[in-house]
Amino acid sequence: xxxxxxxxxxxxxxxxxxxxxxxxxxxxxxxxxxxxxxxxxxxxxxxxxxxxxxxxxxxxxxxxxxxxxxxxxxxxxxxxxxxxxxxxxxxxxxxxxxxxxxxxxxxxxxxxxxxxxxxxxxxxxxxxxxxxxxxxxxxxxxx
Amino acid sequence: xxxxxxxxxxxxxxxxxxxxxxxxxxxxxxxxxxxxxxxxxxxxxxxxxxxxxxxxxxxxxxxxxxxxxxxxxxxxxxxxxxxxxxxxxxxxxxxxxxxxxxxxxxxxxxxxxxxxxxxxxxxxxxxxxxxxxxxxxxxxxxx
DNA sequence: CGCATATGCTGAGCATACGCACTATGTGCT
DNA sequence: AGCACATAGTGCGTATGCTCAGCATATGCG
Numbered sequence: 351x352x353x354x355x356x357x358x359x360x361x362x363x364x365x366x367x368x369x370x371x372x373x374x375x376x377x378x379x380x381x382x383x384x385x386x387x388x389x390x391x392x393x394x395x396x397x398x399x400x401x402x403x404x405x406x407x408x409x410x411x412x413x414x415x416x417x418x419x420x421x422x423x424x425x426x427x428x429x430x431x432x433x434x435x436x437x438x439x440x441x442x443x444x445x446x447x448x449x450x451x452x453x454x455x456x457x458x459x460x461x462x463x464x465x466x467x468x469x470x471x472x473x474x475x476x477x478x479x480x481x482x483x484x485x486x487x488x489x490x491x492x493x
Numbered sequence: 494x495x496x497x498x499x500x501x502x503x504x505x506x507x508x509x510x511x512x513x514x515x516x517x518x519x520x521x522x523x524x525x526x527x528x529x530x531x532x533x534x535x536x537x538x539x540x541x542x543x544x545x546x547x548x549x550x551x552x553x554x555x556x557x558x559x560x561x562x563x564x565x566x567x568x569x570x571x572x573x574x575x576x577x578x579x580x581x582x583x584x585x586x587x588x589x590x591x592x593x594x595x596x597x598x599x600x601x602x603x604x605x606x607x608x609x610x611x612x613x614x615x616x617x618x619x620x621x622x623x624x625x626x627x628x629x630x631x632x633x634x635x636x
Numbered sequence: 637c638g639c640a641t642a643t644g645c646t647g648a649g650c651a652t653a654c655g656c657a658c659t660a661t662g663t664g665c666t
Numbered sequence: 667a668g669c670a671c672a673t674a675g676t677g678c679g680t681a682t683g684c685t686c687a688g689c690a691t692a693t694g695c696g
Contacts, residue, residue, distance in 0.1 A: 358605075358606070358609040358610075358613070359625075360613060360616075360621050360624060360625055361514065361609050361612075361613065363625055363628050363629070363632075364510070364511055364514065364624075364628060365511060365515070366555070366632065367507070367628040367629075367631050367632050367635075368507055368508060368511040370632055370635040371504065371507065371631060371635050372508070373635070374635040385651075385652085386652090387651075387652060387653085403674075403675095404674070404675060404676090405673080405674060405675080412509070413652090413653075413654095414653070414654055414655080415674080415675070415676090416653080416654065416655075416656095416675090416676075416677095417652070417653050417654070418675090419675065419676055419677095420651085420652075420653080420676095421651095421652080421653095423676095424651080436674090439661080439662070439673090439674080440660080440661060440662085440674095441659095441660060441661045441662070441673070441674040441675070442661095442673090442674055442675075443674085443675075462501075463501070466501040466504050467501075468634060469504075469631055469634045469635050470501070470503060470504065470631060470634070471634055472630040472631070472633065472634060473503075473627065473630060473631070477627060477630070478503050480623065480627065481503060481507075481624070481627045481628075482502075482503055482506055484616065484620060484623065484624045484627070485506050485507060485510040485624075486506070486510075487615040487616060487620075488510050488514060488612055488613060488615070488616070489506075489509065489510050489513055490615065491611060491612045491613070491614055491615060492510075492513040492514050492516070492517040492612050528681075528682085529682090530681080530682060530683085546644075546645095547644070547645060547646095548643080548644060548645080556682090556683075556684095557683070557684060557685080558644080558645070558646090559645085559646075559647095559683085559684070559685075559686095560682070560683055560684070561645095562645065562646055562647095563646095563681085563682075563683085564681095564682085566646095567681085579644095582643090582644080582691080582692075583690080583691060583692085584643070584644040584645070584690060584691045584692070585643090585644055585645080585691095586644085586645075
């Protein structure tokens with residue numbers, strides 16, 4: 351007797367967990383005008399030694415170039431980053447955090463850190479290592 | 494010495510794994526004109542004993558009511574589902590799969606099943622149980 | 637019955653994410 | 667120099683997901 355609507359419960363739970371975790375963090379970041387996507391971009395800009403090209407930002411952040419444009423547009427609209435023409439390559443922009451962007455990033459980073467600590471509070475070091483190993487074995491099969 | 498750009502590697506890996514898994518499945522479903530979101534809706538319609546109201550569909554599928562409207566719009570445009578006025582409640586619609594929708598669902602379900610089996614091939618029953626337990630402990634903290 | 641309130645669905649608008657195609661520019665080869 | 671080709675960024679279009687507002691309809695209470 352085949353079960354109808356055969357779905358992979360494990361994968362459903364993976365989706366569900368990630369979704370809820372993301373909503374959990376988004377809700378806290380929203381109060382400060384940030385978001386997971388915006389924080390990710392700001393984090394890359396804050397930790398890079400120099401202003402980044404759009405291209406480099408997108409690659410480091412693990413998002414498509416087109417998505418980086420949208421995110422930087424939104425951050426720029428809010429005065430958190432600046433686009434400056436690349437002095438040597440006139441096709442490119444260099445993106446850097448403004449002072450307000452730096453402040454926003456620090457606040458968002460702290461909120462993120464607390465939220466993730468809260469969400470993963472029930473996992474000790476062994477649990478984390480185990481979870482990472484299991485996730486890694488899925489990633490290896492989704493090339 | 495605080496590490497700069499302190500991000501939770503574990504959570505990053507969770508995001509990354511889920512993202513890649515989803516892309517992996519989406520890529521295979523796309524060839525048949527399906528997608529994870531569309532399959533989810535079709536699955537709920539196929540396993541329900543009766544046509545569903547938009548509201549019920551959204552709740553069972555775990556998506557917002559407004560999102561259900563968009564998904565059903567797209568499925569209806571492609572002739573995979575039909576909206577029929579609810580005979581007792583004139584505010585509501587009943588949504589049901591068409592014959593083509595049934596065929597599409599069966600194909601998509603099979604593709605999904607194979608893709609998920611492939612992606613989780615490296616995990617045995619114990620691994621799966623362990624992963625589910627770990628994910629559950631994160632979910633419990635993201636209410 | 638009539639009115640307040642709740643519910644069902646969707647329009648409008650936003651955020652995140654993608655691909656494709658295009659323009660502008662850089663680069664390398666003859 | 668001149669042409670072919672590659673690269674950088676973004677306009678346009680799409681998909682998935684949300685909230686809020688609004689309209690139509692149901693329902694419950696006096």
